[in-house]
Amino acid sequence: MVEQEINTENKILDAAKRVFLKNGFDGARMQEIATEAGINKALLHYYFRSKDKLFDAIFTEAFSQFLPKVGEVMMTDIPFLEKIRIFIDSYINMLTKNPHLPIFVLHELHRNPGRIVQIIKNTGVDPNIISKILKSEAKKGNIVEMDAKHLVPNIIGLCLFPFVARPILQAIIFNGDEKAYESYLLERKEEVYKFITNALIKK
């Protein structure tokens, strides 16, 4: 965790992140961001010129946080299934700390898919790394053959769904009980791991 200096700019960015993530671009109000940051609207424009520019700063950072750095874990020397476990664990941890992040990113991307082209270029993801690892593991006979373009979305989908659909699942499965749902989210770590390994291991 990088220690942030508490100056006005960071106060604004903090407040903007909270407000944008909760309400989206269209639902967010510059006044609310200002109040949240303990300043006035004029100062927002002094620092960021426009709502758009302020939003861009928030979105770019949010997106890179949301996009799992699958490559990083994969490049290490750890056994394959252990990599999977670590990935699930850290991704669910991140989602627990940032519950508004996924819907925010997905909604804004949906409203303006063009945005992503530029961002992806800057991030520089390489989907081939995982493909190679999967092929090599399958050759060794450790797992069934499976294409990375399916496995990776499978894993992320399994982690993500209980967070994005929280209001629905919490209402239906747990009668709205918040605490029960938080335990459920933690259970998911083991559950998702078991589900994936079961699907991957040869019969």
Next chain:
Amino acid sequence: MVEQEINTENKILDAAKRVFLKNGFDGARMQEIATEAGINKALLHYYFRSKDKLFDAIFTEAFSQFLPKVGEVMMTDIPFLEKIRIFIDSYINMLTKNPHLPIFVLHELHRNPGRIVQIIKNTGVDPNIISKILKSEAKKGNIVEMDAKHLVPNIIGLCLFPFVARPILQAIIFNGDEKAYESYLLERKEEVYKFITNALIKK
């Protein structure tokens, strides 16, 4: 499919659905809905009094469409794994026809989770039906033991993710190629089915 009379009210509802699903409540403009419906703003208010009321009509219907009717398939006499296949197939078909639906529902629910309480009551879902079926199948030795509160979200998460994250996956995996992504989405039916059955079948 119920045949709709083409009167002004239905023209408005059609237009409103398109505009709300694409832009969300905050991003939608009454003017755009009016233009899309081939009428003027005043007439919108004549039929629905306010933007809120018009939105409610759209959201309630969208939600019930999004919420998979898991119970329906489950009550039939078909073999268990076949039920799973049918569910996946029909849910992915629905998503293909309504690509904007999930993000719309999830975003609006996220902005106002309180909404769901009322809607769930009216829908009357019973999560216990599936629990019972799963237990009976596990007893027969057909599948591993698995709690419905995990299996159902697993299945839906696997179906849903490639739709809600389409801009990201299409950009990274397929370099933005639309046609390639559409084939990918169809592949998912078989892929998700195989993944789930692999995870469910005893070793």
Next chain:
DNA sequence: GTCTATATTGTGATAGAC
């Protein structure tokens, strides 16, 4: 039922003093 015109409020952005 449908339209044009208008009232009213909300909101991003700027001017200008300190």
Next chain:
DNA sequence: GTCTATCACAATATAGAC
């Protein structure tokens, strides 16, 4: 850098003619 006051426009909603 920070504030108050204000502009300019956009958007929901209503009035009233036809």
